[in-house]
Amino acid sequence: MEEAVAFTEDLLRACRAFGRARVVMRNPVGVVEVFADLGAIELRDGWAHLCTEPFHLHLHCHAIAQVNFRDGDENGAGRSVWFGDRHGVPLLLLVLDQARGAGAAEQDRVFGELRDAHGPTRALISIDELPPRPAMS
Numbered sequence: 663m664e665e666a667v668a669f670t671e672d673l674l675r676a677c678r679a680f681g682r683a684r685v686v687m688r689n690p691v692g693v694v695e696v697f698a699d700l701g702a703i704e705l706r707d708g709w710a711h712l713c714t715e716p717f718h719l720h721l722h723c724h725a726i727a728q729v730n731f732r733d734g735d736e737n738g739a740g741r742s743v744w745f746g747d748r749h750g751v752p753l754l755l756l757v758l759d760q761a762r763g764a765g766a767a768e769q770d771r772v773f774g775e776l777r778d779a780h781g782p783t784r785a786l787i788s789i790d791e792l793p794p795r796p797a798m799s
Contacts (some may be wrong), residue, residue, distance in 0.1 A: 670726045670745075670786040671705045677743065677756060678703050679772045683766055684757035685712065687719055700756065709791045721754055723788040744787040745786075751781065766788050 687694045696717050704711045705723070712719040727748040734740045745754040760766040760771060786798045 663727060667785045667787050668729075668780060670723045670788045671710075673776070673780070673786065674703055674705060674710050674723070674786075676772075680756060682720065682760065683769070684755075684759055685719065686757065687721065687753040688751075688753055688755070708788065720739065721770060725753060726786055726788070728783060728785050729785050731773065731780065741769070743773070743776070750768050761770060 680700045682697065682699050685696050685700070686763045687700050690696040696719065698712055698714050698717075698719075700712070702712055703712050704713070708723050710721045710723055718739045718761050725747055726745045728750065730746065732742045732744060741758045743756040743758070745756075758769040760769050
């Protein structure tokens with residue numbers, strides 16, 4: 663059976679609806695953690711940009727090959743969305759830790775809709791990775 667693939671950019675656009683969240687970007691030399699309104703995510707030229715003062719995060723969409731929707735655990739970690747590379751290594755984590763109120767309810771609703779649409783794990787591909795369409799004659 664062939665695995666369904668979604669577009670990285672489409673999913674990142676949908677994540678704007680989470681509102682304020684903890685954003686963790688990982689790489690081989692360290693981790694960056696910021697709190698930001700995900701509504702500020704911009705997608706252009708193969709990159710995801712989250713630019714709000716006092717920080718700017720930039721992530722190459724081609725590096726993302728999968729997403730995992732994680733429910734909270736017994737250690738108190740809340741729901742999160744993990745974007746990983748081709749080997750499953752987490753690169754970008756969106757931690758949905760609005761504790762209460764309208765923000766928490768909205769994050770729960772959006773998380774549920776995205777997980778229902780994509781399942782617990784989904785392979786991703788960047789729109790820019792698609793081969794060019796042949797010219798129509």
